[in-house]
Each structure stands twice: as C-alpha cells, then as structure tokens.
Amino acid sequence: MGRGRAPCCDKSKVKRGPWSPAEDLRLISFIQKFGHDNWRSLPKQAGLMRCGKSCRLRWINYLRPDVKRGNFSKEEEDTIISLHNSIGNKWSRIAAHLPGRTDNEIKNVWNTYLKKRLSNPPSHDSSSLPHSPSPSSSSSTVDKVNNAPLPPSVSPKPVPPPTHNTLRDSSTSTISSVSAQEYGSVCNFDPDPFPGESLFDLLGPGSENTLGEVDKPYCFLEDNNTGMELPLELDYDFWNLFDNLEPTRPCAEAMDACGANLWGEEIQSPGEIAEENRNWLRRLEEELGLEVSEEDSSVPRDDL
DNA sequence: AATGACTCCAACCGCCTCGCT
DNA sequence: AAGCGAGGCGGTTGGAGTCAT
Structure with missing residues (x-):
C-alpha cells in the first residue's frame, strides 16, 4: 500500500540544503501561530520554498522549543546503549526514552561515537570523550552547516x-x-x-x-x-x-x-x-x- | 602555511506504516 | 478490501570543521 507513489514534491521547485536563519524564523513563526496540521501544505502557507518533509525535519530535529541540545550525559548514553541492545536501530523508540533528544541526534551519536566506543572500549575515562565539554564541543550550540545559532x-x-x-x-x-x-x-x-x-x-x-x-x-x-x-x-x-x-x-x-x-x-x-x-x-x-x-x-x- | 585525512552531523532519500475514503 | 496520501522512520551522504603532517 502506498508504494511507488509520486515524490512528495517537485524537487525542481523547492529549495534544498542548509536552512537560512530567515527560513527558520519563517517556520518558527508560522508554527507558533498556526501549528503544523499538514506538513505538505505548510511550506506554501508559510511562504517557504521547501518540501514539507524538509520543514518537518527541520522543526522536529532542530527548531522545536523542547529539543535538547548539547552533550549527552553518561545516563543518556547508558540508556541508548541499553535500549539499542534490546531493540536495535529503533531510533525513534530510543528517543522516546530520552526527553528532548531526537531520533536523528541519537542515531548520529550512535554512529559516530557509541558504536566505536563499544567496539573499542576506551582505556581512559569519559573526560576525554569527544562529546565531553571542551572548546570544540561548543559546536553543539552552533549549526555547523548553516552557521545559525541553535535556538533553545x-x-x-x-x-x-x-x-x-x-x-x-x-x-x-x-x-x-x-x-x-x-x-x-x-x-x-x-x-x-x-x-x-x-x-x-x-x-x-x-x-x-x-x-x-x-x-x-x-x-x-x-x-x-x-x-x-x-x-x-x-x-x-x-x-x-x-x-x-x-x-x-x-x-x-x-x-x-x-x-x-x-x-x-x-x-x-x-x-x-x-x-x-x-x-x-x-x-x-x-x-x-x-x-x-x-x-x-x-x-x-x-x-x- | 598548506594540504590531506578524518570527524561530525544536518539534511536528504526512499521505503514503511497508518488512517481515511 | 483496496487505493491513496501524509507522516514517520532508518540509512546514507555532503560538506564544513578539525586535526595531523
């Protein structure tokens, strides 16, 4: 059912790539005012040249007020590892156990760090881990792609x-x-x-x-x-x-x-x-x- | 200082699921 | 029951930033 359907939007008519601050503002403003009942029609209503899916992703992973940014705590890591052991790559289900964390973020953390850590158990303590507070970890407060500040x-x-x-x-x-x-x-x-x-x-x-x-x-x-x-x-x-x-x-x-x-x-x-x-x-x-x-x-x- | 290798993560893609008709 | 469309999910990628040489 629903297979082989047409693309969700005309790729040639939508903007792709990193979001500009102005686009973020538009999306935030619109959703705060009108909500997001229909992602497909939202871009047009909000005056955004974006695919509805792209808007949804941007909102859920990045712009939502309750999205939690920054380093994962030891407890959060343990939760991810534990849940991954039992249910596998069910990122959204794992995210449901970590308030404020998105499935995408958890997936990234797993793929870039936790997976490696488990396959190569560190001999040092967690203070040297890449996600621990450090000058470079300030990147967690900045969108490296479009260099926009993270909202919340x-x-x-x-x-x-x-x-x-x-x-x-x-x-x-x-x-x-x-x-x-x-x-x-x-x-x-x-x-x-x-x-x-x-x-x-x-x-x-x-x-x-x-x-x-x-x-x-x-x-x-x-x-x-x-x-x-x-x-x-x-x-x-x-x-x-x-x-x-x-x-x-x-x-x-x-x-x-x-x-x-x-x-x-x-x-x-x-x-x-x-x-x-x-x-x-x-x-x-x-x-x-x-x-x-x-x-x-x-x-x-x-x-x- | 320049360059290449590596890391990280936001965004995209395509498939799946669900709800409505 | 079947078809359709929208939302959701997980895998993958592009490119910016960082590090090593």
Whole structure:
C-alpha cells in the first residue's frame, strides 16, 4: 500500500540544503501561530520554498522549543546503549526514552561515537570523550552547516555566524554582540530583562546562501514565551542602519509573529514595535558612538 | 602555511506504516 | 478490501570543521 507513489514534491521547485536563519524564523513563526496540521501544505502557507518533509525535519530535529541540545550525559548514553541492545536501530523508540533528544541526534551519536566506543572500549575515562565539554564541543550550540545559532536551552548566547559577519572591521566601531547590560543602558524600557545574558546580537550584512540568493541581515531576539533565541530578519538596509532607521512592516510583523518581546512589555502592534525598534537603535547609536563611514555606507545596495 | 585525512552531523532519500475514503 | 496520501522512520551522504603532517 502506498508504494511507488509520486515524490512528495517537485524537487525542481523547492529549495534544498542548509536552512537560512530567515527560513527558520519563517517556520518558527508560522508554527507558533498556526501549528503544523499538514506538513505538505505548510511550506506554501508559510511562504517557504521547501518540501514539507524538509520543514518537518527541520522543526522536529532542530527548531522545536523542547529539543535538547548539547552533550549527552553518561545516563543518556547508558540508556541508548541499553535500549539499542534490546531493540536495535529503533531510533525513534530510543528517543522516546530520552526527553528532548531526537531520533536523528541519537542515531548520529550512535554512529559516530557509541558504536566505536563499544567496539573499542576506551582505556581512559569519559573526560576525554569527544562529546565531553571542551572548546570544540561548543559546536553543539552552533549549526555547523548553516552557521545559525541553535535556538533553545543549552546555548545562552548565539554565536555570530561567520557568513553573516559582524559589523565590518572597517566601520569605526565594531560590535558583534550587544550585551543585555549594554542594551539596558541605552533603552528606557526594561533595563535588563535577562540579566547576564546576551540579549541582542547585531549581525552584519546578508550574504549569499546556497541558492545564490542574498539573505537579509538579521539580529537575534529572545522570545519571552519560549525562551528561544530567534533570528530576526532585518528588513532594511543594514548599511544605512545608523543613518536612516527605517524598520519596515515585515520586520515588525516578524517580531509580532514570534511573540518576541524585547522590552518586557507586551507588544501591541507592528507599528509600535517599529517605533520602539527605531528608538532603541537610535539610542544605541548615540550611546556607543557608532558611526558608519561614507565608504561603508556605499556598499552596493544590490547586495542586500 | 598548506594540504590531506578524518570527524561530525544536518539534511536528504526512499521505503514503511497508518488512517481515511 | 483496496487505493491513496501524509507522516514517520532508518540509512546514507555532503560538506564544513578539525586535526595531523
């Protein structure tokens, strides 16, 4: 039954490969607002040029608020090994015993590490294992494929993706991350709703994605409802950011759709968000003495 | 510093299962 | 009961990052 059916979508008309932050935002926003009753129709409704299966996979393995990132504990490893002994490669069933872990992640951990460990029992303790906390293990907080920050739980601070550069060094002030404290010092809303955490990372201009399209620049917002850090597409010319602040409706609507709450205040309308966003950025500019040189301002707009 | 080998993991592919008609 | 379509699952792969030389 159901065999030999047609492909789930027209491969020639859908985007493939790594997801851009803007796509993630779109998917998150849509699902938070409308749920995912029908994966097949979701991409079209959400305005994504993706296959429904791809959306489902991205959501389940990566964007879901309850997905747990980071290293596997000894207990989790033992659970995997034990369950694998009894039921084999039933990754989804194993995942059911590990809240927050996805079948894909468990499968990867098994294939890349646990299987090898079992066939070559280590003589050293677990502190040297590849998944143990180490500088390189910070990779667990970053999507290595598209360099986007992982949304939930483990990572308190997104790592600026290299493909979406921080403010260029040639600008008179280089800011890769605006801390909550810095943010609080320049806004008159909630001084620091998330003490000690980076609240708002301003990133650089958009860069080409795998399809040769140019992603818009984006920043990160922490969603008060889910605690997730969401990439927010900045729908204005980044290189005029500090000269002529014009957040547009799509920007504000994206924030609204996420339930993003920058200031500890309930967001009322896209217009208000745009206005507050504009005010905040203006204060940031003044407080931190940001300037954009003529040269920087002349970056071709066509690239954005 | 350059290069090749290796590792890791997100994403894809194709098949299977389930539910609806 | 049979056909169909959507969701789910497990195997595999591509490519970015890291390490070794």
